[in-house]
Amino acid sequence: MTEEARQPASLDLGELRFDEGGHLLVKRALREVNPGERLLVTGSSTELALHLTAWCREQGHGFERGVGRGVAGVLVRGSAELGRWRGAERSGGRAEVVDEPPAHWGLAARGASVEAGAPAFEFRLSRKDELWADSLEQLYRQAAAAQWDPDAVLPWDLEFELPEEVEDAVVQVMTYLIENENAALTVPARFLGQVHPHFKEVVQLLAIQVADEARHVEVFTRRALLKRDQLGLSTVGGQASLKTLLDEPDFALAMFLLSVMGEGSFLSLLWFLRDHAPDALTREVARMTAQDEARHVAFGLAHLERHAALDPTLQPRLRAAIERRSDSLQHTSGLNEEVFDALVLLAAGSWEPEALRAGHAKVRQLKADMDRDRQKRLARLGFTADDAAALSALHTRNFM
Amino acid sequence: MSRPDRPFTLGAVAYDAKVVTIWDGFLRFFEDRGLPFDYILYTNYESQVEAHFAGHLDVAWNSPLAWVETERVCAQRGRRAEAIAMRDSDQDLTSVILTRAGSGISTSADLRGKVVAVGAGDSPQATLIPLLHLADESGLTPHEEFEVQRHDLLVGKHGDHIGGERDAVKALLAGKADAACILDANHLGFTREGTLAAGQTEVLTQTPAFDHCNFTVLDDAPAEQVARFKELLLAMSYDDPEVRPLLDLEGLKQWREGRVSGYAQLEQAVDRFGYLDAWLARMAR
Numbered sequence: 001m002t003e004e005a006r007q008p009a010s011l012d013l014g015e016l017r018f019d020e021g022g023h024l025l026v027k028r029a030l031r032e033v034n035p036g037e038r039l040l041v042t043g044s045s046t047e048l049a050l051h052l053t054a055w056c057r058e059q060g061h062g063f064e065r066g067v068g069r070g071v072a073g074v075l076v077r078g079s080a081e082l083g084r085w086r087g088a089e090r091s092g093g094r095a096e097v098v099d100e101p102p103a104h105w106g107l108a109a110r111g112a113s114v115e116a117g118a119p120a121f122e123f124r125l126s127r128k129d130e131l132w133a134d135s136l137e138q139l140y141r142q143a144a145a146a147q148w149d150p151d152a153v154l155p156w157d158l159e160f161e162l163p164e165e166v167e168d169a170v171v172q173v174m175t176y177l178i179e180n181e182n183a184a185l186t187v188p189a190r191f192l193g194q195v196h197p198h199f200k201e202v203v204q205l206l207a208i209q210v211a212d213e214a215r216h217v218e219v220f221t222r223r224a225l226l227k228r229d230q231l232g233l234s235t236v237g238g239q240a241s242l243k244t245l246l247d248e249p250d251f252a253l254a255m256f257l258l259s260v261m262g263e264g265s266f267l268s269l270l271w272f273l274r275d276h277a278p279d280a281l282t283r284e285v286a287r288m289t290a291q292d293e294a295r296h297v298a299f300g301l302a303h304l305e306r307h308a309a310l311d312p313t314l315q316p317r318l319r320a321a322i323e324r325r326s327d328s329l330q331h332t333s334g335l336n337e338e339v340f341d342a343l344v345l346l347a348a349g350s351w352e353p354e355a356l357r358a359g360h361a362k363v364r365q366l367k368a369d370m371d372r373d374r375q376k377r378l379a380r381l382g383f384t385a386d387d388a389a390a391l392s393a394l395h396t397r398n399f400m
Numbered sequence: 401m402s403r404p405d406r407p408f409t410l411g412a413v414a415y416d417a418k419v420v421t422i423w424d425g426f427l428r429f430f431e432d433r434g435l436p437f438d439y440i441l442y443t444n445y446e447s448q449v450e451a452h453f454a455g456h457l458d459v460a461w462n463s464p465l466a467w468v469e470t471e472r473v474c475a476q477r478g479r480r481a482e483a484i485a486m487r488d489s490d491q492d493l494t495s496v497i498l499t500r501a502g503s504g505i506s507t508s509a510d511l512r513g514k515v516v517a518v519g520a521g522d523s524p525q526a527t528l529i530p531l532l533h534l535a536d537e538s539g540l541t542p543h544e545e546f547e548v549q550r551h552d553l554l555v556g557k558h559g560d561h562i563g564g565e566r567d568a569v570k571a572l573l574a575g576k577a578d579a580a581c582i583l584d585a586n587h588l589g590f591t592r593e594g595t596l597a598a599g600q601t602e603v604l605t606q607t608p609a610f611d612h613c614n615f616t617v618l619d620d621a622p623a624e625q626v627a628r629f630k631e632l633l634l635a636m637s638y639d640d641p642e643v644r645p646l647l648d649l650e651g652l653k654q655w656r657e658g659r660v661s662g663y664a665q666l667e668q669a670v671d672r673f674g675y676l677d678a679w680l681a682r683m684a685r
Binding site for chain 2: 017018019020046047050051053054055057058059060078079080083084086087115116117
């Protein structure tokens with residue numbers, strides 16, 4: 001062994017104290033020597049040897065205090081730090097989404113190096129098959145870019161006066177919309193915390209969906225109370241229909257009933273209000289909220305399309321979910337009369353018989369549009385035209 | 401008074417809520433490896449030492465002062481104690497005596513007539529050992545030639561809780577004391593947490609190295625279980641992700657064979673200050 005080889009590696013901290021950043025230089029220098037090898041540390045801080053003594057004991061490194069001016073001592077690198085990262089694994093990658101991320105990857109960023117021995121987390125939704133959609137990144141980017149501020153976007157100061165009963169009809173429809181949006185907020189929110197964070201795009205989309213619905217509740221409430229002190233009516237039938245959405249414990253089935261069947265129909269209703277509401281503010285409220293709802297439907301369809309293609313048992317389960325929901329709702333009255341009448345009056349805009357006839361026809365057309373669009377979405381999930389027609393007919397009369 | 405019909409039973413002092421997490425973790429570790437295990441928590445080391453001699457325990461996780469107490473009771477009763485294992489971080493500790501920067505105190509002898517802040521009265525590292533060191537180095541008698549200002553947080557826990565040392569440093573910084581005694585690791589810890597800013601204090605003097613806790617058994621401990629306990633402990637590896645969290649909680653990287661060479665200063669301090677006299681007299685009755 002040459003004289004040079006016997007010399008330990010060395011580090012001079014100069015005037016830098018160990019407790020004001022010097023420890024970073026010591027750590028960096030230690031990474032350059034192997035466990036069991038030595039590192040000579042010098043520096044002029046009077047407390048350097050004291051801090052190195054305590055730090056080395058804590059970190060599992062050896063330390064021999066030095067003698068002589070400026071010599072703090074010699075560190076002998078321990079193996080604990082290397083031991084900590086032995087057995088660590090990468091939790092996928094930026095673009096690499098695994099089929100079933102293990103529970104102990106937990107909250108780690110996707111692609112991080114995860115120390116072995118991390119605790120197991122209970123994320124019930126941790127299979128790519130049941131969550132993923134190929135267009136997720138694009139959908140999330142669109143959703144993030146399309147967030148809007150109700151104060152800035154909607155013309156709250158617009159001056160208008162509707163006939164008393166037409167205004168009442170708007171209040172009733174808004175009351176109904178809020179109730180439905182509360183369901184549309186609660187259902188994804190319940191699943192949001194159960195999705196393994198490895199599927200971050202799914203978590204992001206569901207989170208934005210929840211935020212969208214919170215905003216919708218706000219704008220519908222503001223429109224309802226614009227000229228009134230009180231909201232309208234909430235019926236047993238309406239709530240019973242929505243409760244079946246909250247009662248569905250399966251993610252795929254709940255999102256199918258909510259996004260594809262419910263929000264799909266709801267979307268038609270919002271387009272209807274955009275076209276036929278009696279005042280420009282209500283029309284604008286409907287237009288802005290419909291844009292968000294369209295994204296929710298697109299996500300629901302995209303991940304269910306992929307899921308159905310991978311899992312042949314999904315389609316029969318979707319069918320059974322519609323039938324089960326229809327059975328449980330068969331004794332309820334469906335869409336409440338107040339909402340139906342309000343929609344007719346709102347589309348008519350007055351009590352004139354001709355206007356009422358036209359309004360009634362528009363609402364009939366709305367129901368036909370809802371049915372047609374539901375059938376189209378069911379076809380995208382692989383149902384035959386006959387099956388799609390039969391299943392669409394079983395959809396709740398409450399629209400959502 | 402070995403009790404082969406019970407699980408191997410450890411005593412520990414509950415100086416912090418995390419103590420339950422630690423020993424629950426060790427309980428699972430030992431039971432998974434075929435050593436039936438249980439633990440009893442005490443609020444203070446004196447009760448634990450008494451319980452040990454009363455046969456309630458097979459092994460005690462002892463502070464250095466509890467070890468000395470055990471040894472002294474052994475001497476009274478003709479018994480024998482053994483330190484079977486300790487943490488790597490229990491070996492070669494030192495304490496420092498700090499002064500405020502620019503105070504003009506440059507040697508231990510300058511502390512004549514001054515106020516020296518210490519930790520809990522029963523803390524080896526923040527009271528007993530540094531006071532012995534100061535007395536030896538300066539020739540001054542504590543309490544007579546300089547005032548000893550105690551920061552008694554959780555007496556009975558032998559300074560395991562660092563709050564007393566933190567209070568001592570705060571008293572120094574506030575000018576209520578002229579010097580403060582703390583463990584070397586706490587000096588680094590207090591600068592990290594911001595209690596001590598760089599350059600605020602100076603190290604007046606530092607004690608020679610001493611050792612801290614150990615697992616203590618008495619001469620009637622069940623030999624087979626003690627051997628298995630020690631074997632399992634020493635085999636714990638920081639590389640093993642299952643045991644690493646336990647080692648992190650207990651603040652070590654590796655268990656070492658027990659040694660008693662590091663308790664000489666504490667024994668001298670106890671003798672010099674007569675610290676255990678009253679307690680030992682009670683134990684002798």
